[in-house]
């Protein structure tokens with residue numbers, strides 16, 4: 001991030017790069033291809049000796065403008081955007097791991113990431129899932145062929161938090177690529193670069209976009225990893241600044257060759273969302289804190305999972321690393337309440353599976369997003385049949401509290 005504040009930097013990011021006609025937003029560029037008057041120029045662009053636009057599967061000006069904003073937010077060196085957050089994670093695996101490699105991942109993981117990581121074994125890439133709240137267990141999982149370590153900042157749905165700084169030290173000591181999925185905190189609450197992350201993943205679909213109106217994902221390179229020590233970088237990409245080699249390979253092999261391209265229309269919507277990220281995060285966090293205290297005091301709630309509560313096992317880590325404890329919260333209802341009936345009684349809160357929306361969303365997780373995982377793995381993750389996950393939005397807090405009062409009373 002530059003010397004100016006988070007929001008100032010994002011609001012004025014496009015304008016500072018001389019946008020056409022003095023437009024305040026980077027326009028939505030829909031051209032798939034770009035014409036050159038000099039053939040030598042297009043050759044130089046292809047060979048990377050000059051920057052420029054060629055074909056929109058790999059690069060587009062509207063998408064580049066969003067990438068620059070994400071890079072600034074993360075305090076990184078460069079960003080590549082993708083059609084979704086999952087496409088970004090897939091691109092990393094596909095571009096930078098090979099048969100015989102091993103990686104370590106948190107066992108408290110976004111369901112689709114968990115499913116994707118399990119699929120990697122058929123390509124000869126092994127994964128070990130660990131309890132990231134236990135740094136000694138993380139250290140014990142590292143093997144001679146471990147190439148990468150993947151963690152999330154706040155786990156979904158039970159909000160576990162690892163000691164991300166201690167894990168960063170471990171990765172540094174072993175020369176392992178440290179990937180932090182920052183989706184649950186967003187770069188406003190946390191910059192993974194501060195805990196020595198090599199790469200940062202964001203699902204832009206969630207709080208960066210914020211309005212639930214566009215899918216998108218991003219990988220940012222922090223500049224802290226020296227890729228000249230990483231033997232999976234192809235010879236052709238071993239040139240220029242070694243801090244960028246991994247990003248070049250992700251852009252070529254992970255984006256250009258797979259075609260998981262973010263559309264310029266989506267990039268525009270996500271960039272509009274990014275302008276108010278800080279404001280929305282402050283509001284959703286303060287709403288979440290108020291709701292967490294309300295639930296904790298409520299006799300019909302058995303447990304509340306929210307990193308802002310003193311009763312949360314990693315409350316100290318949340319306070320140490322994150323600007324606020326965020327928007328993600330889960331509760332376990334008292335056995336006397338049927339979670340489906342409870343959810344159906346809500347009028348303001350929406351029953352929906354997204355996260356980081358402006359609206360407060362709720363979902364019974366065991367029966368939906370973590371259903372495919374099966375009961376054993378759910379138990380291991382702390383999920384019960386009565387667990388309800390909330391993505392707290394920016395509504396007026398009195399309306400949210402009144403909605404829950406009504407649901408408990410019915």
Ligand SMILES: *Cc1c(COP(=O)(O)O)cnc(C)c1O
Nearest residue numbers: 084085086110181183203205216
């Ligand atoms: C949603 C999510 C993803 C995937 O993002 P999509 O844009 O939905 O593909 C990855 N990681 C986490 C933590 C998420 O919540």
